[in-house]
Amino acid sequence: NAGVTQTPKFQVLKTGQSMTLQCAQDMNHNSMYWYRQDPGMGLRLIYYSASEGTTDKGEVPNGYNVSRLNKREFSLRLESAAPSQTSVYFCASTAGYAEAFFGQGTRLTVV
Amino acid sequence: KNEVEQSPQNLTAQEGEFITINCSYSVGISALHWLQQHPGGGIVSLFMLSSGKKKHGRLIATINIQEKHSSLHITASHPRDSAVYICAVNRGTQFYFGTGTSLTVIP
Numbered sequence: 001n002a003g004v005t006q007t008p009k010f011q012v013l014k015t016g017q018s019m020t021l022q023c024a025q026d027m028n029h030n031s032m033y034w035y036r037q038d039p040g041m042g043l044r045l046i047y048y049s050a051s052e053g054t055t056d057k058g059e060v061p062n063g064y065n066v067s068r069l070n071k072r073e074f075s076l077r078l079e080s081a082a083p084s085q086t087s088v089y090f091c092a093s094t095a096g097y098a099e100a101f102f103g104q105g106t107r108l109t110v111v
Numbered sequence: 112k113n114e115v116e117q118s119p120q121n122l123t124a125q126e127g128e129f130i131t132i133n134c135s136y137s138v139g140i141s142a143l144h145w146l147q148q149h150p151g152g153g154i155v156s157l158f159m160l161s162s163g164k165k166k167h168g169r170l171i172a173t174i175n176i177q178e179k180h181s182s183l184h185i186t187a188s189h190p191r192d193s194a195v196y197i198c199a200v201n202r203g204t205q206f207y208f209g210t211g212t213s214l215t216v217i218p
Contacts, residue, residue, distance in 0.1 A: 040206075
């Protein structure tokens with residue numbers, strides 16, 4: 001099925017551990033995004049990629065790195081997880097001035 | 112100050128009621144989006160609007176560009192409509208999100 005595939009769906013990390021969240025889209029979209037969603041707050045942009053090979057910081061980039069491996073894939077890495085990074089993470093993609101498609105989310109808990 | 116404000120934050124309705132969720136924004140936009148998120152679920156796009164009105168089944172979305180305001184209406188609400196509804200606007204490739212309206216429809 002066409003859409004945005006995000007893995008894993010759930011993850012528990014210990015403080016200081018690292019992990020990579022994977023995201024892939026098969027709609028040939030140029031723009032891809034990583035957001036975090038916390039209770040009482042709107043989705044906040046961590047990083048985005050306007051096209052293959054480019055990435056830019058969003059509102060809350062500290063503690064994260066990203067990689068736009070190719071046009072399909074955009075990964076988010078936590079090098080040293082902290083409890084403040086406990087959140088639900090969403091990957092999204094869009095063809096530009098068009099509808100945004102979201103992954104199913106990754107529920108991350110850092111203990 | 113958030114660029115996108117939604118009201119109400121929480122809404123409880125009886126099955127069959129007509130529901131309105133409002134969204135105001137303060138920036139120039141390319142388009143406005145209404146999104147739906149079921150508990151524990153992903154986010155699904157319901158509408159993308161740049162002017163006028165769109166209808167899909169029991170859902171209607173309107174936008175007034177001059178007043179920077181949009182409404183999402185649900186006619187004949189049903190318990191399966193229970194979800195968080197999120198208003199978002201985009202300026203070019205950047206999106207700005209409201210904090211969402213949590214809707215509960217009681218049978």
